[in-house]
Amino acid sequence: MNFQLSQPDTLLSAAIQHKIDRKTKPVGALGRLEALALQIALVQQTPAPELHQPHIVVFAGDHGAARAGVSAYPQDVTWQMVENFLAGGAAINVFSRQMGLGLSVVDAGVNHEFGKRPGLIDAKIGPGTASYIDRPAMTPAQRDAALERGRGIAHALAGNGCNCIGFGEMGIGNTASASLITHCLVGADHDAELYNVTGRGTGLDDAGLFRKRSLLAQALERGGRPSDPLAVLAEYGGFEIAMMAGAMLGAAEKRMLLLIDGFIVTSALLVAYAIDPRILAYCVFAHRSQEPGHRVQLDFLQVEPLMELDLRLGEGTGAALAFPLVQAAVNFLNEMASFESAGVSDQS
Numbered sequence: 001m002n003f004q005l006s007q008p009d010t011l012l013s014a015a016i017q018h019k020i021d022r023k024t025k026p027v028g029a030l031g032r033l034e035a036l037a038l039q040i041a042l043v044q045q046t047p048a049p050e051l052h053q054p055h056i057v058v059f060a061g062d063h064g065a066a067r068a069g070v071s072a073y074p075q076d077v078t079w080q081m082v083e084n085f086l087a088g089g090a091a092i093n094v095f096s097r098q099m100g101l102g103l104s105v106v107d108a109g110v111n112h113e114f115g116k117r118p119g120l121i122d123a124k125i126g127p128g129t130a131s132y133i134d135r136p137a138m139t140p141a142q143r144d145a146a147l148e149r150g151r152g153i154a155h156a157l158a159g160n161g162c163n164c165i166g167f168g169e170m171g172i173g174n175t176a177s178a179s180l181i182t183h184c185l186v187g188a189d190h191d192a193e194l195y196n197v198t199g200r201g202t203g204l205d206d207a208g209l210f211r212k213r214s215l216l217a218q219a220l221e222r223g224g225r226p227s228d229p230l231a232v233l234a235e236y237g238g239f240e241i242a243m244m245a246g247a248m249l250g251a252a253e254k255r256m257l258l259l260i261d262g263f264i265v266t267s268a269l270l271v272a273y274a275i276d277p278r279i280l281a282y283c284v285f286a287h288r289s290q291e292p293g294h295r296v297q298l299d300f301l302q303v304e305p306l307m308e309l310d311l312r313l314g315e316g317t318g319a320a321l322a323f324p325l326v327q328a329a330v331n332f333l334n335e336m337a338s339f340e341s342a343g344v345s346d347q348s
């Protein structure tokens with residue numbers, strides 16, 4: 001697989017920054033919204049960017065390791081929550097409706113047969129991964145198929161006129177998979193020891209957290225700590241995480257804006273980033289999750305998220321909640337008067 005990303009040209013930077021600085025406000029007074037406006041303008045290579053058909057995609061998959069007890073909830077919650085998404089009753093449905101965002105759910109590998117359903121994209125790789133405690137989570141062929149299908153999903157959205165994609169996920173046990181991926185791909189100088197990047201997920205108690213950490217240590221003993229992102233995916237990934245990584249790279253190929261949600265979505269981004277670091281130019285980090293490893297990931301990438309709301313849900317909820325800020329950045333750039341057009345006196 002050969003993803004074709006390019007770094008946005010920065011030739012327009014000075015002109016866009018000048019446009020921002022001439023708006024009727026003290027220079028810099030819109031704070032980080034100004035940096036966001038500049039980023040989006042550069043992604044779209046225009047001083048007048050627009051967000052078209054913004055869309056949340058929730059990738060769902062099951063994890064073999066869930067049966068060993070790495071989550072506070074049973075594996076069946078994955079497919080039951082997919083049903084909930086399709087019925088419109090989950091948190092991401094509520095927020096997507098509120099923000100006017102499109103929403104699609106992808107069956108990347110849920111242990112359930114849904115049949116053909118409106119709003120559901122069938123991209124199933126298999127009925128869940130193998131348990132990485134005993135063997136690699138997926139075969140190289142499954143991993144490559146997941147990456148390629150993810151890319152196809154992003155390209156199809158771009159083909160329908162979408163230029164802003166928010167990533168979400170659903171998969172009981174996927175914080176454990178994200179912890180292993182983070183441990184492998186984040187340098188030791190960021191203190192990504194397994195212990196530091198393994199948290200309570202959906203709400204494990206102390207005994208549950210201890211058990212999760214021991215199971216993940218066991219997995220590492222078996223599979224080692226590869227640094228190659230493709231090896232990490234096959235060893236410890238989930239189908240939804242691999243498919244998200246492919247979709248992220250595919251979205252960046254199409255110069256879309258990527259809204260990055262919490263800990264699991266960022267673990268997929270770590271994979272994509274290791275494949276091509278230029279992806280970072282297209283990413284907006286929505287929030288800092290309560291899952292402790294998320295801070296480690298964001299520090300490693302040297303990025304600052306827009307919000308900190310103590311969320312620990314996933315589904316793309318943080319991405320949806322950040323969307324109005326992203327829209328505000330675009331709107332001030334396009335709609336605010338300048339000192340010249342409004343006849344307001346500049347500083348003396």
Ligand SMILES: Cc1cc2ncn([C@H]3O[C@H](COP(=O)(O)O)[C@@H](O)[C@H]3O)c2cc1C
Pocket residue numbers: 070071072073077081169170171172173174175176200201202203313314315
């Ligand atoms: C009812 C329910 C709805 C959810 N929506 C997202 N997640 C979140 O929790 C899971 C990860 O946590 P862990 O690794 O501890 O299983 C993922 O499915 C994630 O999206 C949910 C979890 C539950 C229980």
Ligand SMILES: O=C(O)c1cccnc1
Pocket residue numbers: 175201202261262263264265289290291294311312313314315
């Ligand atoms: O940060 C997240 O995305 C997250 C944290 C806990 C459980 N599910 C998701």
